[in-house]
Amino acid sequence: MLVMLFCISGIAQNTLAEGFFRVQNMASGRFFYVRDCTGEISTLGADVGALELWLGQENTITDPACVMYFQKHGSQWNIQSQATGLYEVISHYMTISTYNGGYVVYDSGQYLYDITRDNTTPRGSIGAKTDNEMKGYTSYKKWNILPINSSDDSYFGLKPTVNAGGLYYTTFYADFAFTPKTENTKVWYVSNIDKEYGIAVIRQLDGTISRSHPVIIQSTSPDPSDNRVDLTTAAGSLASDNKLTGVFFSNGDRSFVKHPGNPACVEFDPQTMRVLGKNAEGKLAFIDNPDNLVETEIDPGTGIWRTAKVIPHNQAYLKVDSDCPASLQVMTEPEYLEYIATGISSVVRNDTKAVYDLQGLPVSTKERGRIYIVNGRKYLNR
Numbered sequence: 001m002l003v004m005l006f007c008i009s010g011i012a013q014n015t016l017a018e019g020f021f022r023v024q025n026m027a028s029g030r031f032f033y034v035r036d037c038t039g040e041i042s043t044l045g046a047d048v049g050a051l052e053l054w055l056g057q058e059n060t061i062t063d064p065a066c067v068m069y070f071q072k073h074g075s076q077w078n079i080q081s082q083a084t085g086l087y088e089v090i091s092h093y094m095t096i097s098t099y100n101g102g103y104v105v106y107d108s109g110q111y112l113y114d115i116t117r118d119n120t121t122p123r124g125s126i127g128a129k130t131d132n133e134m135k136g137y138t139s140y141k142k143w144n145i146l147p148i149n150s151s152d153d154s155y156f157g158l159k160p161t162v163n164a165g166g167l168y169y170t171t172f173y174a175d176f177a178f179t180p181k182t183e184n185t186k187v188w189y190v191s192n193i194d195k196e197y198g199i200a201v202i203r204q205l206d207g208t209i210s211r212s213h214p215v216i217i218q219s220t221s222p223d224p225s226d227n228r229v230d231l232t233t234a235a236g237s238l239a240s241d242n243k244l245t246g247v248f249f250s251n252g253d254r255s256f257v258k259h260p261g262n263p264a265c266v267e268f269d270p271q272t273m274r275v276l277g278k279n280a281e282g283k284l285a286f287i288d289n290p291d292n293l294v295e296t297e298i299d300p301g302t303g304i305w306r307t308a309k310v311i312p313h314n315q316a317y318l319k320v321d322s323d324c325p326a327s328l329q330v331m332t333e334p335e336y337l338e339y340i341a342t343g344i345s346s347v348v349r350n351d352t353k354a355v356y357d358l359q360g361l362p363v364s365t366k367e368r369g370r371i372y373i374v375n376g377r378k379y380l381n382r
Contacts, residue, residue, distance in 0.1 A: 016096070019147060020176065020231045021068050022060050022154070025114040026102050026142040030055050030124045033065040035313075036249040036257075036264035037084040050254060050264075053114055053124035062159040062224045064174035064314045067148065067231065082248045083175045083212060083262055102142025111141040150181055150228045157224025158185065158217050161292050161315075162276055164284040168222045171276050171316035173214040173246030177236040178229040179207065185227050188216040190243040190286075190318060191333065196377075198325040200274075200286050200318065201336045203239070210236035214246035214316035216276065216330075243318055250313040252296030256303075265310040266317075267300070268293050274318040274328055275311065284330040286318050 023032040030053035037050060060066045069080045076093035079086045087093055094105050104111055109130050116124035117137045131138050148154055156178075160168030180187065187209050192201035202216060209215060213236070219227045247266045254264035268275065274286035275293065293309040311317050318328070331339075355363045356373040366372055366381045373379070 016070065016145075018070055018072050020156075021070060021148060022066050022146045023068055024057075024144040024146060025053060025124070025140065026144055027137075027139040028053070028055075028114045028116060028119045028124055030114055030116075030119075031057065031060050031066050032068070032126075032143070033063070034068075034082040034084070035065060035251040036254045037082065037259055037262050050251075051126045053116070053126060055119075055122050055124075061155065061157050064156075064176070067156065067174070067176060069176065069233075070145075081175060099142060100139075102144070104141050106141075113137075114140045148231055150230050155225070155228045156231060158219065158227040158229060159224045160217070160219055160222050160227070162278060162284065163222070164278050164282060168219045169276060169284060170217050171214065171244065172217050173212070173244075173248065173314050173316050175211055175248070177208055177211045177232045177234050179209070179232060179236075181228040181230060182226070184220045185229070186218040188218060189214070189239045190216070191239070191241050192336075193243055193318065193320065193324070193328060194336070195321065195324050197340075198328055199336055200243075200328040200330050201333055202330055203333055205237045205239065208232060208234050208236035210238040212246065213238055214242065214244035216244075216316075244316040245319055246314075246316045247311040248313060250294045250296070250310045252294075252298040252308070252310060255298040256301060265294075265296070265298060267298065268309045268311055268317075270326075271322050272320060273311075274320055274324070276316075276330075279327040279329055286328040286330065288326045 024030065025032075033052045033054060035050055035052050065082060067081060071078045071080060073093045076095050077086075078093055096103050096105055106112075110128045111131070113127050113129045113134055114124045115127035115129060115134070117140055134140065146154055148156055150156070158172060159170060161170040162168070187205045188202040189205060190200050191203040193199075194201065205215065217227070221227065248262055249264050251264045257264060270288040274288060275290040277285060277287040277290040277292065279285040279287060292312065294312050295307065295309050297305045298308045298310070299305045320328075353375050355366060357363050358371060358373065360373070363372060370381055371378055372381055
């Protein structure tokens with residue numbers, strides 16, 4: 001579970017409206033991130049290891065972990081992010097109050113502080129403290145609230161991770177619905193996995209994309225400013241045949257704390273997972289040896305820490321059978337249907353089956369651009 005308690009500055013309590021915001025400590029300048037949904041609650045003196053504070057406004061532009069949705073309940077509030085929220089953790093809503101130009105949230109005399117008490121250390125720590133415990137540093141209990149607006153510098157933008165064929169791609173998974181601002185940003189999902197041909201078939205989604213729906217983003221630019229999206233609470237498009245699986249967190253530090261359905265991190269398994277990247281020919285594919293994984297120390301519950309590679313937070317992967325090819329080239333449905341109709345695959349095979357030429361003679365070395373027969377089917381070696 002997760003504690004999300006903070007104060008808000010810049011907007012009077014009676015004008016604060018529901019919406020999407022980033023939260024920044026007024027004294028330290030650090031931004032608030034939700035890194036997993038685990039923790040223990042008794043009072044505000046809680047395990048808040050799921051929450052992090054970081055300097056750097058530029059990093060907030062593309063990170064869903066610092067997008068907070070403020071939802072009003074009577075005169076109180078629930079604050080939601082990364083598929084969890086304040087009410088879901090402590091089973092009651094909080095009252096937000098003004099304090100010396102900022103806002104505070106407190107319980108039983110304890111306030112949520114940036115207890116690092118400086119504005120230079122990149123990462124800060126969150127703690128629930130009394131004013132007496134933080135004597136001389138009470139300014140660190142005040143926070144700014146910053147509305148997210150796609151029309152100015154507070155925008156949210158999508159950051160590609162793969163460049164293939166002159167276009168830019170990333171997988172994306174967030175706890176908010178969104179609508180791309182321009183036609184240059186397209187959204188896809190994987191509708192089918194063809195193990196025999198080594199293909200991941202994709203289908204386009206239009207309009208608003210549903211929250212918690214893993215997708216592939218395609219763009220003509222690597223710059224997040226060119227890939228802005230409008231955040232919304234609308235229902236959005238949701239594909240029932242989506243083969244992608246999303247990940248909210250990649251927090252190895254919290255891997256020992258189990259939370260079914262929304263783990264602190266997901267370790268990559270090359271036998272049963274494929275991640276977006278490029279194949280040997282430089283084409284977009286889901287592969288078993290990606291270079292964009294997160295390397296971290298994890299404790300899978302054994303009490304023994306080890307180095308592991310995990311799926312990056314707020315991205316997606318494909319679950320596959322153990323006999324799946326190492327590489328699944330990405331094709332749109334029309335591309336996939338076209339080569340199925342011709343009976344000739346344009347995808348390089350990744351298997352050890354016998355290969356024959358068109359005369360039925362065994363082949364030990366395949367030449368690029370030649371058609372071969374594998375397991376009774378024709379393949380174009382690219």
